[in-house]
């Protein structure tokens with residue numbers, strides 16, 4: 001080996017080391033440490049990433065049906081037929097997960113890949129094999145596996161029978177869960193039966209596509225939530241009774257949530273009303289055993305004014321209350337945005353204007369992500385966490401989604417800032433205020449199919465080239481930032497956009513790369 005070669009490498013290693021030290025020193029000022037055992041990961045969902053919609057025996061899902069038959073509902077008329085092609089590229093995805101160093105990876109199973117007809121008459125061995133392979137790959141790299149049984153893509157055959165408005169979904173879902181626990185449960189650390197039933201029912205059953213105006217859309221939404229809660233609870237008990245002891249995993253409820261911040265007209269009462277209608281509607285039955293009183297009273301009275309024979313909000317029998325109450329090992333939370341909840345003053349005339357009577361206002365000074373609904377309000381997440389701590393006796397809380405959309409920029413400074421600001425609030429709520437938060441999960445691992453917005457909004461910390469048949473993945477700046485956050489177990493100050501960077505807190509491996517180039 002010639003001496004210049006040795007010198008060159010000695011020089012490179014020494015420099016890398018001193019940069020590393022300088023960096024660590026620089027970062028200690030900006031750092032916020034995550035508590036021991038805190039999980040940092042990323043999430044995805046089957047329809048949004050897998051593709052292979054009709055391959056290897058998979059049946060048609062509700063989302064296959066929507067995109068193929070009602071494409072006018074999707075902004076860019078796209079679909080998830082190929083999406084990120086994760087069905088074929090799962091091994092590469094796992095290598096990315098390893099390279100970023102994620103503690104956990106949350107993904108969902110496609111119901112119709114496992115049960116093509118929707119019912120448990122026939123199980124598709126190819127579907128089981130696919131998920132087993134993926135889970136085994138994740139086990140090899142020692143990643144905590146978080147599996148959502150159902151993330152919006154239920155079988156179209158069951159949608160034709162009313163979907164979540166039909167109470168028989170409860171049994172069909174339990175049948176499906178049993179097949180999953182039997183075949184894959186030994187490889188899963190954390191199960192989530194249903195992803196955010198509150199948001200799902202509002203989005204799917206209350207959207208502008210359906211005729212509105214007679215109050216009955218909301219009736220469908222409440223029936224959907226009611227059956228979803230029952231289905232969740234049945235599956236929690238199934239796991240608890242028959243699988244927990246041998247498989248040793250956890251299983252818990254995941255809710256969507258929206259925050260708030262102080263402002264004119266935002267009072268303790270208006271916050272509480274807003275919280276109960278958005279979150280209490282599902283969290284209250286799970287932790288307390290029934291819907292919040294304010295929902296029962298208001299929806300009951302309004303239904304009465306509408307001359308309906310009964311409340312649009314269904315009632316739980318005592319038996320169901322007992323089944324649902326406590327049916328969770330933790331509370332999972334998806335969180336992105338906030339509003340200013342204020343009482344609708346026109347109600348002073350005595351006529352209710354909506355079930356909640358709350359106007360969810362937006363401060364015009366808030367900036368938004370590329371999703372219009374996604375106003376950026378980091379303090380909002382802390383307020384939700386503290387409210388949950390106080391309402392439900394400080395449950396173990398897993399943030400299972402938090403994310404920012406843009407149009408696919410590689411230099412995604414705004415995404416880094418979003419995650420930095422939101423995670424800072426999470427740490428404050430955890431370390432300073434004693435909220436029992438155990439995990440923070442970035443939505444999403446990959447740019448993917450964003451439901452009604454198709455590929456026009458990108459949430460990934462990895463870029464996907466949807467123009468290439470290979471669906472090539474590549475790093476964004478946020479990939480590198482997250483990798484360093486996980487490696488150091490601390491929040492690292494976001495870099496300033498290019499051209500304005502101070503140079504004192506740049507990412508270590510970028511520096512190393514530049515160094516190698518120079519050499």
Ligand code: NOJ
Nearest residue numbers: 045195196334401443450
């Ligand atoms: C929550 C949903 O679970 C996920 O599927 C969706 O992509 C994100 N929100 C962003 O809208």
